[in-house]
Amino acid sequence: MNVEDRLKAALHGTAGLVEDRPRPLPTAARRRRIPRFVPVWAALIVALVMLGPFVLPDGESNAPIPMSSPSLAIGSAPEIYVAIYGATKERKSRFEIRSTATGELRQVNEAGNGESFVSIAAIPDDGKEGISSFYLLTRLGAGTLPGCTKYTVYGLQISADAGFSSWGGSTVTFEAVDGTPANLATTPKGDEIAYSFEGCGRKVIEGDTERYVGGVGVPGVPLFAHHWAGATTTWNAGGKVLNLAYSPDGHSLAMFRLRDAEAGREAQRELLLMRTANPDDTTTLLRWTEESGIRKDGAVRRPINAMISPDGKKVVVVFSGPDGSGTRLSVAERPIGGKGLSFREPLTPVVDHPVDGPVLVKQHPSGPELLLQAGATTLFHGGKIKAVIPSIEETPADIAW
Amino acid sequence: MITGASPALPAFYREHQTGLVRLAMMLVGDEATAEDVVQDVFVRLHRNAPVLRDEQKLLAYVRSAVLNGCRSVLRRRKLIRRHAERYEPPAWSAESQAMLGEDHREVMRALHRLPRRQREVLVLRFYADLPDEEIATTLRIRPSTVRSTMSRALSALERELGDAS
Numbered sequence: 001m002n003v004e005d006r007l008k009a010a011l012h013g014t015a016g017l018v019e020d021r022p023r024p025l026p027t028a029a030r031r032r033r034i035p036r037f038v039p040v041w042a043a044l045i046v047a048l049v050m051l052g053p054f055v056l057p058d059g060e061s062n063a064p065i066p067m068s069s070p071s072l073a074i075g076s077a078p079e080i081y082v083a084i085y086g087a088t089k090e091r092k093s094r095f096e097i098r099s100t101a102t103g104e105l106r107q108v109n110e111a112g113n114g115e116s117f118v119s120i121a122a123i124p125d126d127g128k129e130g131i132s133s134f135y136l137l138t139r140l141g142a143g144t145l146p147g148c149t150k151y152t153v154y155g156l157q158i159s160a161d162a163g164f165s166s167w168g169g170s171t172v173t174f175e176a177v178d179g180t181p182a183n184l185a186t187t188p189k190g191d192e193i194a195y196s197f198e199g200c201g202r203k204v205i206e207g208d209t210e211r212y213v214g215g216v217g218v219p220g221v222p223l224f225a226h227h228w229a230g231a232t233t234t235w236n237a238g239g240k241v242l243n244l245a246y247s248p249d250g251h252s253l254a255m256f257r258l259r260d261a262e263a264g265r266e267a268q269r270e271l272l273l274m275r276t277a278n279p280d281d282t283t284t285l286l287r288w289t290e291e292s293g294i295r296k297d298g299a300v301r302r303p304i305n306a307m308i309s310p311d312g313k314k315v316v317v318v319f320s321g322p323d324g325s326g327t328r329l330s331v332a333e334r335p336i337g338g339k340g341l342s343f344r345e346p347l348t349p350v351v352d353h354p355v356d357g358p359v360l361v362k363q364h365p366s367g368p369e370l371l372l373q374a375g376a377t378t379l380f381h382g383g384k385i386k387a388v389i390p391s392i393e394e395t396p397a398d399i400a401w
Numbered sequence: 402m403i404t405g406a407s408p409a410l411p412a413f414y415r416e417h418q419t420g421l422v423r424l425a426m427m428l429v430g431d432e433a434t435a436e437d438v439v440q441d442v443f444v445r446l447h448r449n450a451p452v453l454r455d456e457q458k459l460l461a462y463v464r465s466a467v468l469n470g471c472r473s474v475l476r477r478r479k480l481i482r483r484h485a486e487r488y489e490p491p492a493w494s495a496e497s498q499a500m501l502g503e504d505h506r507e508v509m510r511a512l513h514r515l516p517r518r519q520r521e522v523l524v525l526r527f528y529a530d531l532p533d534e535e536i537a538t539t540l541r542i543r544p545s546t547v548r549s550t551m552s553r554a555l556s557a558l559e560r561e562l563g564d565a566s
Binding site for chain 1: 415418419422423426427432435436440458461462492501502504505506508509512523524527528537538541542543544545546549555558559562
């Protein structure tokens with residue numbers, strides 16, 4: 001008998017010791033409990049009796065009495081958000097589920113061996129009652145060609161109380177230059193997925209022609225992909241992609257990029273709005289040269305991130321500053337009109353806050369709020385309201401709610 | 402949909418309680434503690450149930466909760482052992498009066514010398530007959546991790562049994 005048969009027989013033999021009989025369904029406290037806290041309580045009561053007259057205040061307390069427990073929600077923001085972290089020497093890659101209001105850690109899940117989490121996007125209108133759904137861009141490991149690494153986008157579901165999470169299937173799998181896939185975005189229903197990466201195709205020369213096989217595209221060239229109805233289409237991004245977001249109807253994709261410098265033109269930061277049916281049909285929502293920015297208190301603040309608002313009606317711009325010192329974060333908003341914005345048009349920041357590192361911006365899926373990650377601090381921005389969620393002392397690779 | 406207040410919960414409990422107690426028994430070693438673990442889970446389910454759309458997902462959720470309960474019991478036992486208190490010996494121990502064959506005892510003892518995750522993966526596969534995906538959902542790990550853990554666990558168990566014989 002092999003080890004599997006012996007194990008199966010032993011397990012079923014042990015299970016057979018438990019009789020199949022009706023057991024009452026409990027409705028209150030459990031029946032038996034190990035009295036592990038009895039000694040602690042006894043010691044506390046004795047200490048209180050002995051020391052009470054010396055240490056207890058004899059007047060009424062001046063301490064404020066809380067009127068009610070704090071709300072777990074801020075504005076219309078979801079109660080929880082998810083932060084993902086890459087692998088370190090000490091720790092595997094992981095995602096953490098935290099309270100939006102307090103930053104309290106609800107759950108931690110580590111990636112499997114050799115895997116790591118890269119980027120996350122929320123699916124607010126997936127139609128699942130009481131469940132928060134996400135897509136998780138995950139690095140799987142070595143690809144099929146030298147220089148290629150395999151990535152996939154998994155589904156993830158989290159219960160309303162953040163106490164239970166489960167994995168969904170893999171929606172799209174691709175190969176890319178290691179470390180380049182980023183900026184995962186999806187529509188509110190989760191039926192379209194976009195991400196940026198660099199291709200890892202192998203050059204093949206046949207006669208006078210050359211082409212790339214295996215991983216998509218020319219190695220080192222920034223690309224972005226749009227996945228819909230089981231098909232993935234890939235385009236040249238024309239520069240490093242810094243952020244991606246869909247319009248609510250999924251018809252447009254906003255891309256914030258650092259456009260490559262070309263002959264006679266310096267590198268620029270641009271926010272483009274592309275029709276997903278035809279990315280060549282593009283509107284430039286805003287454009288700055290690398291050196292320009294807004295002026296506040298006599299100092300120049302440069303745009304470091306931008307995107308369209310969740311309702312698709314506004315452009316949201318995040319500025320660092322002043323003068324690139326990276327010590328303050330300013331957020332400005334502008335309605336999307338017929339014409340794009342240029343750096344010459346003045347923008348007045350509605351939020352101004354000290355930061356300690358790179359800034360991530362995530363849309364609230366169904367409200368006007370933004371989730372901002374500035375270094376190790378998570379910030380909530382809803383209109384003029386500003387709430388600082390306690391520092392979690394480690395900068396996440398991505399966040400979503 | 403089944404929630405804590407749902408009238409479907411008692412029927413769900415009746416249908417699955419024996420299986421869940423048996424699953425807990427594999428990990429904690431005695432029926433009374435296994436019953437406590439399962440009942441604790443259902444008490445919590447009454448008070449604060451997750452909203453899950455179908456019974457299979459609820460079963461996976463409850464299985465997960467039972468495994469968590471078993472882990473808590475085992476942690477508590479370590480503490481109790483430190484304070485020299487007694488608890489029911491596991492069914493596979495030499496002191497137990499349970500009617501379990503010697504080979505089964507030997508296999509169960511070897512199983513309990515394995516790391517926790519390996520032990521749980523083996524129980525969920527070879528007792529509960531769950532596929533990789535369901536084991537992954539229950540233990541909140543990736544299916545690929547289930548497969549690698551299973552392979553390592555079987556090799557380790559084989560070594561343990563070889564060393565014991």
